[in-house]
Amino acid sequence: MEREHELESMLVADCGSTTTRVALIDLVxxxxxxxxxxxxxxxxxxxxxxxxxxVREAIREIERLTGRALLGHQEQLIVPERDNGSGVDxxxxxxxxxxxxxxxxxxxxxxxxxxxxxxxxxxxxAVIQDVVARDDMTAERGTGSSMQAMLGNxxxxxxDAILLGGGIDGGAIAPVLEAVQDVATALVAGGEAGRTHxxxxxxxxxxxQVAQVLGECSNLHVVDNVLPxxxxxxxxxxxxxxxxxxxxxxxxxxxxxxxxKAWVSTPVLPTAEGFGVVLRYLARLSExxxxxxxxxxxxxxxxGVIDGRYGSTVNAELGVGYGLGSILEQVGMDxxxxxxxxxxxxxxxxxxxxxxxxxxxxxxxxxxxxxxEQAAAREAISLTLERxxxxxxxxxxxxxxxxxxxxxxxxxxxxxxxxxxxxxQTVLTxxxxxxxxxxxxxxxxxxxxxPQVGALASVNSLAAAQVVSRAGFLRLGTVIALAxxxxxxxxxxxxxxxxxxxxxxKVEVPYGALEVLPLMPGRKAVVELRPTSQFDVGLGRKGRRxxxxxxxxxxxxxxxARGRPLVLPGDEGxxxxxxxxxxxxxxxxxxxx
Amino acid sequence: xxxxxxxTRVVPNMLIRRERLLPFRGEVLVTTGQRVQPSDIIARTxxxxxxxxxxxxxxxxxxxxxxxxxxxxxxxxxxxxxxxLAAGDGPVRLFGRTCRSPMSxxxxxxxxxxxxxxxxxxxxxxxxxxxxxxxxxxxxxxxxIEIRGAxxxxxxxxDKEGFGVMKLVVDDPAEAIDPKAIDVTCRGTVLAGAFxxxxxxxxxxxxxxxxxxxxxxxxxGLQDLVHSMPFPVVxxxxxxxxxxxxxxxxLLQAHEGQEAxxxxxxxxxxxxxxxxxxxxxxxxxxGAIPEARPEFVLERGSQVRIVRGxxxxxxxxxxDCPLHAKQLPTGASGRGVEVRLESxxxxxxxxxxxxxxx
Numbered sequence: 001m002e003r004e005h006e007l008e009s010m011l012v013a014d015c016g017s018t019t020t021r022v023a024l025i026d027l028v029x030x031x032x033x034x035x036x037x038x039x040x041x042x043x044x045x046x047x048x049x050x051x052x053x054x055v056r057e058a059i060r061e062i063e064r065l066t067g068r069a070l071l072g073h074q075e076q077l078i079v080p081e082r083d084n085g086s087g088v089d090x091x092x093x094x095x096x097x098x099x100x101x102x103x104x105x106x107x108x109x110x111x112x113x114x115x116x117x118x119x120x121x122x123x124x125x126a127v128i129q130d131v132v133a134r135d136d137m138t139a140e141r142g143t144g145s146s147m148q149a150m151l152g153n154x155x156x157x158x159x160d161a162i163l164l165g166g167g168i169d170g171g172a173i174a175p176v177l178e179a180v181q182d183v184a185t186a187l188v189a190g191g192e193a194g195r196t197h198x199x200x201x202x203x204x205x206x207x208x209q210v211a212q213v214l215g216e217c218s219n220l221h222v223v224d225n226v227l228p229x230x231x232x233x234x235x236x237x238x239x240x241x242x243x244x245x246x247x248x249x250x251x252x253x254x255x256x257x258x259x260x261k262a263w264v265s266t267p268v269l270p271t272a273e274g275f276g277v278v279l280r281y282l283a284r285l286s287e288x289x290x291x292x293x294x295x296x297x298x299x300x301x302x303x304g305v306i307d308g309r310y311g312s313t314v315n316a317e318l319g320v321g322y323g324l325g326s327i328l329e330q331v332g333m334d335x336x337x338x339x340x341x342x343x344x345x346x347x348x349x350x351x352x353x354x355x356x357x358x359x360x361x362x363x364x365x366x367x368x369x370x371x372x373e374q375a376a377a378r379e380a381i382s383l384t385l386e387r388x389x390x391x392x393x394x395x396x397x398x399x400x401x402x403x404x405x406x407x408x409x410x411x412x413x414x415x416x417x418x419x420x421x422x423x424x425q426t427v428l429t430x431x432x433x434x435x436x437x438x439x440x441x442x443x444x445x446x447x448x449x450x451p452q453v454g455a456l457a458s459v460n461s462l463a464a465a466q467v468v469s470r471a472g473f474l475r476l477g478t479v480i481a482l483a484x485x486x487x488x489x490x491x492x493x494x495x496x497x498x499x500x501x502x503x504x505x506k507v508e509v510p511y512g513a514l515e516v517l518p519l520m521p522g523r524k525a526v527v528e529l530r531p532t533s534q535f536d537v538g539l540g541r542k543g544r545r546x547x548x549x550x551x552x553x554x555x556x557x558x559x560x561a562r563g564r565p566l567v568l569p570g571d572e573g574x575x576x577x578x579x580x581x582x583x584x585x586x587x588x589x590x591x592x593x
Numbered sequence: 594x595x596x597x598x599x600x601t602r603v604v605p606n607m608l609i610r611r612e613r614l615l616p617f618r619g620e621v622l623v624t625t626g627q628r629v630q631p632s633d634i635i636a637r638t639x640x641x642x643x644x645x646x647x648x649x650x651x652x653x654x655x656x657x658x659x660x661x662x663x664x665x666x667x668x669x670x671x672x673x674x675x676x677x678l679a680a681g682d683g684p685v686r687l688f689g690r691t692c693r694s695p696m697s698x699x700x701x702x703x704x705x706x707x708x709x710x711x712x713x714x715x716x717x718x719x720x721x722x723x724x725x726x727x728x729x730x731x732x733x734x735x736x737x738i739e740i741r742g743a744x745x746x747x748x749x750x751x752d753k754e755g756f757g758v759m760k761l762v763v764d765d766p767a768e769a770i771d772p773k774a775i776d777v778t779c780r781g782t783v784l785a786g787a788f789x790x791x792x793x794x795x796x797x798x799x800x801x802x803x804x805x806x807x808x809x810x811x812x813x814g815l816q817d818l819v820h821s822m823p824f825p826v827v828x829x830x831x832x833x834x835x836x837x838x839x840x841x842x843x844l845l846q847a848h849e850g851q852e853a854x855x856x857x858x859x860x861x862x863x864x865x866x867x868x869x870x871x872x873x874x875x876x877x878x879x880g881a882i883p884e885a886r887p888e889f890v891l892e893r894g895s896q897v898r899i900v901r902g903x904x905x906x907x908x909x910x911x912x913d914c915p916l917h918a919k920q921l922p923t924g925a926s927g928r929g930v931e932v933r934l935e936s937x938x939x940x941x942x943x944x945x946x947x948x949x950x951x
Contacts (some may be wrong), residue, residue: 017862040596041945045865099862150708152644155701157617181657181705182646189709191618213705299860313653322861350813351833355901358748358831358861361599362946365902370923421924485627557767581669 005087007265007460009081011062011070012430012452013055013093014271015042015260018297018360019415020051020323021448022058024066024088025456025467032463034549035470037447041361051256064555077263090265090459094274095257096125096299098250100316101242104130104159104404106148106183107202108166109177116226117165117201120238122391123312125246125299127269127358129159134166134179159196161245162218163238166585167203169228176202182212186408187217195219197245201238221245246270261534266459272301272314274451275413278468279303280310281457285465288408293381293434295414297321297360302388306405311392313385320376320416321360324353331379336440338568339375339432341579342369353380363415369423374429379400379414381433399540400483402565406538411473423476423554424516424586429517431514437483437564438538439548442555446474475521477553482559484535487509491538492561499523504516507559511535514582515559519552526550527557535561557584594930596891598845599948601898602746602831603840605847606874607936608883609626610728614735615719616819625730629721629738636719641701650677650706652692657706666708670700678708685863723854725874739882743848745841747827749811750868751819755804759853761786761845766809768837769776772797779803783853783870785845790815795822805855807845807870809906810835820853824951825857829869829945830898835906838898839935841948848872866910889951891944897932901946909934911947 003047009026023037038061043054059070059077065367069086078087091531103126107113110133121128130150153159162183164210168175180200187196198218200210206223214220216223221244251257251268262266269277275292283290283305289303298319303312317326328336333346336353352372356362364370385393385404394402412418412430421427430436447514450472492511498504500523509515519525530545539546550557562582569575597757619638629635650657663679666672681690693711702709725740760782762770770787772794785799789920792815798806809830811819814945819826833951837845853872855933860866889895895911903922913931919941920926929943 041599043597046867047602047864048597053597076737103922148644148646151646155641155644178648178874181707182648183645185702185704185707185709190705216703306889347813351831354749354813354832355905359900359948360861362901363921363925363943364923365943365946367923369901370925419920419925476639 007463009061009088009457010090010092010265010460010463011077011088011339012456013058014274014448014452015044015051015055015093015095015097016271016296016300017097017319018042020054022055022056022062023447023449023452024062025463031470032466034447034449034467036062037449038062038065039448042482044096044256045326049255051254051441052259053256055260055555056271074485079263088503090454091263092266092267092455092459093260093264094271094455095251095254095268096256096271096296098125098246100125100127101246101250102127102129102158102160103242104128104132104153104162104163106132106150106162106179108179109133109135111201112179112230113166113227116233116235117163117396119233119391120226120235121163121166121242121278122199122387123239123272123303123314124242125250125272125314125316126242127316129153134175139189151182152184154183154196155190156189157196160200160249161197161242163199163201163242165200165226165238166201167206167225167471168230168593169204171203171211173203173206176206177209177213180206180213184213184217187214187491196428196549197221199223199241201241203227243270243273248289257480261518266455269451269455270297271296271451272312274454275301276303276312277454277457278450278472279304279411279482281454281465281468282409282411284577286409289406289435290411291404291407293412293417293430295320295408295412295416298323298409300384302381302384302393304407306393306407309392311388313384313388313391315380315387318380320356320373320414323380324357324376327376327379327383330351330383332477335379338575339378339579340371341576342368342371343572343576344372369530373416374420374425377429385434400437400564402520403437404434405439409441409443410434411443411445411447411450413450418444418446418448422588425587427479427558428582428586428588429554431481431558431560432566435481435564435566436479437536439478439480439550441478442476442553442558443473443550444476445472447471475551475553477519477555477558478550479560480527480529480537481564482531482535482537483564485563486532486534488512490532492535493533493559495559496528497557498526500525509559509561511561511563512578513561514585515561516555516586517557517559519550519556520554521554521593524549524553525552525557596890596939596944598782598891598897599900600951601748601887601948602744602884603741603844603950605844606754607742607744608881609740609742609871610737610742610884612721612735612737613719613721614731615717616850619717621733621735622729623727623730623736625727627727628725630724631720631722633721634718634903635721638717639716640717641711642714643696643698643851645696645710645712647678647695647708647710648706651679653679653690655681658767660706663775666700668703669699672696672700673697673820702845703886720754722850722856723871724757724925726771732757734869739872740871741873743844744884745829745844745870747807747829747868747870748831749828750859751822751826752857752859753823754854754856754858755824756784756854757782757804757807757852759783759785759845759849759851759870761849763787766839766842768810770794770806775801775803777801783807783855785870786837786842788805788836791824795819796934799823799848805857805870807855809837825842825855825868827855827857827870831900838908840896840908848874851875889949891930891947891949896950897930897947898950899932899946900941900948902942904934904942912939
């Protein structure tokens with residue numbers, strides 16, 4: 001007999017490029033809880049070529065862990081939950097196992113419309129193959145090399161869509177029509193076979209002419225101008241159009257996606273969008289500035305709410321699986337090797353990196369492989385941070401123009417962060433790459449549910465809220481990071497910690513050091529901070545004494561007095577010694593060679 | 594937990610279907626049911642390059658809707674540098690404005706008052722690459738060919754294709770290819786079986802017009818050189834120095850002297866393609882199993898290859914599948930299997946780090 005249909009129990013799944021994770025969320029008493037979770041390899045590529053295979057595998061593992069039947073006849077999900085406790089009331093899913101959308105961006109002025117168009121692509125799973133700014137073009141022919149190359153690619157059908165814009169609303173329409181006509185000529189020459197999507201996000205007054213020129217030769221989507229005035233940006237329409245194309249042309253074409261779609265209670269969300277929903281929710285709930293860092297196999301995302309403004313940058317080719325090759329290409333091997341506490345031959349490191357990229361579902365079994373993956377994660381985060389700073393994380397910090405604006409909470413996810421063997425390894429990875437300054441909390445999505453909970457919010461917001469607050473993340477600790485530079489070994493910070501049990505300790509932290517003070521999860525302490533005159537902890541002016549309350553975590557209170565921006569010693573031996581010293585302080589040395 | 598590990602196909606007799614597609618539309622030259630040989634051209638297309646867009650209407654200062662009466666060329670016309678593409682009203686030589694082609698080429702498009710000149714192009718011909726039967730034609734794109742043979746998948750390849758008699762160059766999979774062994778008797782063959790290949794051996798193979806090389810591992814420093822070679826190199830185990838796994842070596846040894854198609858194409862995402870060698874085994878009509886999605890699960894008795902960690906490249910048999918996670922040397926814990934290596938040693942390996950042959 002079926003129970004009355006209510007969403008009281010749900011399976012939530014995230015299908016990443018290499019790993020599929022499923023969790024069971026159920027109403028226990030009056031509150032929703034994370035009951036069990038399982039993960040397995042994502043089965044989207046050959047030899048499996050069926051996404052649902054991995055999802056079922058993870059569901060069967062949850063059946064084993066909980067003793068609850070979830071799959072019924074012909075391995076179909078039992079929905080809704082039965083009186084005998086089998087099945088669930090709903091299923092929600094997020095996905096980033098699809099390949100990214102291939103885009104060309106065409107605008108008029110690089111620093112204006114092109115910049116805004118690029119910003120509009122930033123939160124989506126998109127790879128920009130061509131960027132054309134008409135102000136870059138050579139004057140004599142009216143068409144520059146970037147336009148010629150882009151048109152060549154149009155003829156070879158190398159784009160999924162062209163994002164086209166230019167001009168402010170009410171401005172002259174002739175310049176943007178020139179660009180539209182250039183693109184249309186190539187689309188006409190390409191013929192019906194290569195019919196491409198064009199998203200027009202330029203001067204709204206040009207829409208009738210744009211429809212006339214592009215309507216016949218492309219699949220045209222007209223959206224709000226990304227730059228309606230010189231002072232305002234409106235990226236929403238273009239972002240929605242890109243996301244819609246990604247869903248329809250990439251997600252929907254993932255082998256086996258149809259089966260997943262048949263199960264879900266709400267449309268499958270791209271993982272980055274689900275994570276973004278949760279971060280916004282966290283920021284609103286706690287009134288904090290929140291930054292999320294997700295390092296996946298092929299995608300790295302940085303998203304957050306800072307000063308009430310949400311932003312997201314998705315780097316759709318960088319990751320610690322398939323995306324390792326892109327990291328290596330962009331930063332070079334030396335940048336990866338500099339994070340290792342031991343010497344490794346570049347050729348050997350190269351082999352290890354390529355072998356992981358060829359078999360991205362494998363996990364590190366040696367400290368060398370683990371350290372290399374964590375080094376790659378640092379570089380993926382740094383590269384994505386750099387892009388985010390040029391798009392939405394602009395303005396820098398009051399402590400230093402090159403630093404991240406102050407945030408209260410940093411949440412890491414992706415196996416390399418949330419499943420590191422030692423939580424302190426995640427702390428070090430985040431500190432080295434994000435380089436927060438001031439006082440902030442570090443946490444991880446330990447049970448890998450945050451994006452799915454973002455998707456869940458649209459069908460059961462109470463369940464989403466309760467799961468996030470109870471099991472959504474594991475608090476690693478509070479970081480107190482000093483901005484500034486000083487003389488190695490000289491005192492940078494004097495601090496007094498008053499624990500909630502009345503115990504007090506005083507510590508002097510020298511410049512260049514990382515120190516960890518114990519403070520268990522759930523415990524609080526009041527810290528009095530006295531940075532020396534060259535340093536700032538973001539609680540007042542440089543050298544000013546400040547007092548703040550901090551919360552504990554599985555690592556504790558982490559004092560990062562290595563200065564900001566972080567500079568590693570240039571000498572290889574000194575650098576390794578320093579990294580070993582920091583690792584030792586974080587209790588990591590026994591797991592390192 | 595039922596775990597479907599990554600599978601490397603090593604199959605002695607199989608009915609294999611392979612898509613042969615142009616990168617973009619063109620002309621298909623074969624029909625369904627047709628027998629094809631590896632060198633047969635089954636489809637072709639023109640690859641445009643040197644694209645130049647000329648705003649003719651602007652040059653003549655006329656409205657783009659009015660351009661047709663000014664045009665002196667049509668779609669597909671061949672033009673030389675300096676040829677008049679369009680002219681304004683009045684005798685060209687004396688008064689009229691003209692728009693001349695800045696280069697030789699073909700008119701690839703005319704619309705919106707613009708002319709698209711394609712200054713060069715090349716013909717891309719798609720060879721069958723396989724010996725088999727066309728079982729489906731995809732109009733304008735290519736065909737699916739059905740092949741009967743032995744299949745060995747690699748893990749990395751250098752994106753080229755070759756066909757020739759397969760020749761083993763070593764007696765032991767743990768040996769590297771000796772450049773001196775690549776002599777005239779190797780001309781036009783596919784060399785297989787070795788531990789790795791050196792720079793000298795690659796140049797020697799080029800001289801001898803080798804059709805392809807199949808090795809266990811490859812030094813990462815040789816990647817660029819390998820890509821510059823006219824033949825494919827397919828790696829079966831991984832980057833670095835690894836002997837070809839015993840099941841693969843045994844299959845190669847059993848079919849030495851047979852013709853083979855070797856393909857180094859690799860795409861890791863979005864319909865992944867693995868490098869491979871297909872050996873045409875005589876009289877395989879009977880007993881050939883159709884290639885299908887492998888449903889193998891990791892279980893006691895599975896023959897596995899270890900693809901990460903201390904025992905990377907070793908093969909063995911699964912002797913136990915513990916239900917609970919165990920600690921790995923990194924300190925992480927994970928589900929795994931106990932594997933008895935060929936040496937007799939038993940080791941615990943994370944389940945994500947083993948691959949099945951099948």
